[in-house]
Structures are given as structure tokens and as C-alpha cells.
Amino acid sequence: MPGNSSRRGAIRKGNSKKGATVGTGGHRRRSLEGKGPTPKASDRPNHKAYKAARKTDAGQKSAPRRPSKNAKPSGELIVGRNSVLEALRVGIPATALYVAGRIDADERVKESLKLAADRVIPIMEAQRPELDRLADGTPHQGLALQVPPYEYAHPDDLLNPEAPGTQLVVALDGITDPRNLGAILRSVAAFGGHGVIVPERRSAGMTAAAWKTSAGAAARVPVALAGNLTRTLTDFRKAGFFVIGLDMDGDVELPGLQLATEPLVIVVGSEGKGLSRLVRETCDQIVSVPMSSSVESLNAGVAASVTLYEVTRLRSEQ
Known part of the structure; x- marks a missing residue:
């Protein structure tokens, strides 16, 4: 009857083929209604992402994890105990430290683990075959x-007129050895350069x-990528x-470089082929480093370092 809160729902009429049956009162319809979007994994208490986020917030250090068998690290890998320790000491950016299971931990390994933990770099435990695969042999x-x-x-x-001092940039032409690039970066930083192209x-x-x-x-030191160097x-x-190119057959010797006090781009060519034709034609001057006649050429990194030093010295005299 109207107003009766104990009403159990609609009842089919008796002449129905299925007979008189009590209805659900809309329960089934409500059960089909959506419950809204699925919460993020980090917002669901029973999900591992939620627990990991809480550990990070609390500053807890997680135990070494194991990489997936099919996981391939993005970027580059520095391998070897001395190399890894040196990289961690100088603060090279890193996203993970891979450690072999049951490793014979010497002082290098212990210091590497400590430096990685201090910088909150994830430490991943890997079995020897997995680490061999990651290191590509x-x-x-x-x-x-x-x-x-x-x-x-x-x-x-790098075209920043507000940069401190007279701008000094080094460009590489045909340098394919990454160790030369690293050495030049070190020299640019040492002698106040503003970047490398x-x-x-x-x-x-x-x-x-x-x-x-x-x-x-x-x-x-920023490294800029040029689609077309010329x-x-x-x-x-x-x-x-002003753009100067380094070449053993230069028109000007380095000690007499009058452009040293101007905003400068120093172009370093490869040790074998030197400067490419179009790059040479773009330079304002071709400069040579004076050497003994018994030496044919200098390593590209060494030539760049000597030139940067001389430019800095000439600028300091002004």
C-alpha cells in the first residue's frame, strides 16, 4: 500500500507466462551503473606503485631490485669497477647501477654502492648472464x-650576449672518437668556454x-647539435x-692570433682529414699550432686544448 517502506518491489501479474515473481526493486539497474574512472596505481593502497611512492616520500632506501629478463637499459652503460667508480665520483648523471649477484665486493664496489645510495640511484641486482647481455659482452x-x-x-x-666574458665556443668537424669530445669538453670547461657544437x-x-x-x-658545458655545421x-x-679553423697548414700561427679577444668559434677538424672544404671556406682564418718538424700532427683534443689556453692567455693580457 502507498507509504509502506517494506514494499519488496514490483510483482508480475499472475497471467504472465513466467508466473507471479517478486522484482528486485531496481537493484540490478543500480549494479550496472559505473563507479567512475579507475584510480591511478599510485592512489590504490593495495598496488605496488602506491607502496613504492610511500617509501619514496618517507625517504626509505629500497633493496636492490632485479631487472626484467627482457629489459634493455636506455642510454649508455659504463662498465667495469674502476670506470663506474670514477663516473660516480665526478657526478655523471645515472639512472641505475647494475650489480652482479654474489659479487666479490672490494673497496671499489663498496664505495660505488655507497655513492649510488647517497645519490638515490636505483641499485639493480642482476645475475651474471643478465649482466653480460646488458653490457653486450x-x-x-x-x-x-x-x-x-x-x-x-x-x-x-650558445648565442647568448649576456654570457659572462667574451664568448668562446668550440665546434667539431669530423671528430668521431667520443673520447676526443670528452677531452675537448674538459678543456672548454677549464678555460672558460661557453659550449661545444x-x-x-x-x-x-x-x-x-x-x-x-x-x-x-x-x-x-652545454653540447649543441647542429643539423648543418656550415x-x-x-x-x-x-x-x-669570428670563426677560426685549426689546420697544420694555417695562414696564421696561434701566438699571433689577433682575433683572440673577439667572440670566437674554434673549429677543430679530424686528425686525419682535417677540416672539410665547406667548413674551411666558412672560416675567417685558418690557424696552425707551431710544432717541431719531427711531429706531423696533434691529436684533436690536444690541439683544441692548446688553442683554448692560448686564447685565454691573450685575452688576459688585454
């Missing part, structure tokens, strides 16, 4: 450090070897820079 001695992909700057980022193709990039050789300088050098000339 390179001898790793039970340790491997994952370096994230490098984020290159744009050449326009590398071509997009046929050039060394910021690999783990470059990071290691730079001894941490790569974290302070066009980039032309843009720098239009912005007020």
Missing part, C-alpha cells in the same frame, strides 16, 4: 652504470665514453662571431 667485473640519453642544446642557445651526422656524440673522459665537465657557423658569423 663488454667485460664488466660485476658493475655497470646506466647513463641516460643526453639532452643536446640548440646552437642558438657537434654535427648531427658523422660525428662523435655524448656517449658513456665521452661522459667518462670529460670527468664531469659534460654536466657543466650553416650554423654562418649564423654565428652573422651574430658577430
Whole structure:
């Protein structure tokens, strides 16, 4: 009857083929209604992402984890106990430290683990076959450090008139050894340079070897990626820079470089082929480093370092 709260729901009429049956009172309809969007994994208390987030918030250090069998680290790997320890000491950016299971922990391993824990770098435990696969067969001695992909700057980022001092940039032409790139980065940082430009193709990039050789300088000196080196050098000339190229048959010797006090781009060619034709034609001057007649050429990294030192010395005299 109306107003009776104990009503159990609609009842089919007696002449129905299925007979008189009590209804659900809308319960089934309500059960089909959605409950809203699924919460994020980090918001669901029973999910591992929720627990991991709470551990991070509380500053807890998680135990070493095991990588997936099919997991392949992105970026580069620095392998070997000495290399990994040196990279951690100079503060090279890292996303994971891989440690072999049941490793014979010497002082290098212990210090590596401590440095990684202090920097909150995830420590991943891996069995020897897994670590062999991750290192692609390179001898790793039970340790491997994952370096994230490098984020290159744009050449326009180095055209900064507000940068301290007279601008000094180094460009590489045909340098394919990443260790040369790392050594040049170290010299640029030591002598107050503002950045390095590398071509997009046929050039060394910021690999783990470059990071290691730079001894941490790569974290302070920007590396810009140029789609076309000749066009980039032309843009720098239009912005007020002078472009000089290093070559053993240069028109000007380094001690007499009058352009040293101007905004400068130093172009370093490969040790074998030297400067490419278009790059040479773009330079304002071709400069040579005086050497003994018994030496044919200098390593690209050494030539860049000597030139940067001399430019800095000439500028200090002004």
C-alpha cells in the first residue's frame, strides 16, 4: 500500500507466462551503473606503485631490485669497477647501477654502492648472464652504470650576449672518437668556454665514453647539435662571431692570433682529414699550432686544448 517502506518491489501479474515473481526493486539497474574512472596505481593502497611512492616520500632506501629478463637499459652503460667508480665520483648523471649477484665486493664496489645510495640511484641486482647481455659482452667485473640519453642544446642557445666574458665556443668537424669530445669538453670547461657544437651526422656524440673522459665537465658545458655545421657557423658569423679553423697548414700561427679577444668559434677538424672544404671556406682564418718538424700532427683534443689556453692567455693580457 502507498507509504509502506517494506514494499519488496514490483510483482508480475499472475497471467504472465513466467508466473507471479517478486522484482528486485531496481537493484540490478543500480549494479550496472559505473563507479567512475579507475584510480591511478599510485592512489590504490593495495598496488605496488602506491607502496613504492610511500617509501619514496618517507625517504626509505629500497633493496636492490632485479631487472626484467627482457629489459634493455636506455642510454649508455659504463662498465667495469674502476670506470663506474670514477663516473660516480665526478657526478655523471645515472639512472641505475647494475650489480652482479654474489659479487666479490672490494673497496671499489663498496664505495660505488655507497655513492649510488647517497645519490638515490636505483641499485639493480642482476645475475651474471643478465649482466653480460646488458653490457653486450663488454667485460664488466660485476658493475655497470646506466647513463641516460643526453639532452643536446640548440646552437642558438650558445648565442647568448649576456654570457659572462667574451664568448668562446668550440665546434667539431669530423671528430668521431667520443673520447676526443670528452677531452675537448674538459678543456672548454677549464678555460672558460661557453659550449661545444657537434654535427648531427658523422660525428662523435655524448656517449658513456665521452661522459667518462670529460670527468664531469659534460654536466657543466652545454653540447649543441647542429643539423648543418656550415650553416650554423654562418649564423654565428652573422651574430658577430669570428670563426677560426685549426689546420697544420694555417695562414696564421696561434701566438699571433689577433682575433683572440673577439667572440670566437674554434673549429677543430679530424686528425686525419682535417677540416672539410665547406667548413674551411666558412672560416675567417685558418690557424696552425707551431710544432717541431719531427711531429706531423696533434691529436684533436690536444690541439683544441692548446688553442683554448692560448686564447685565454691573450685575452688576459688585454
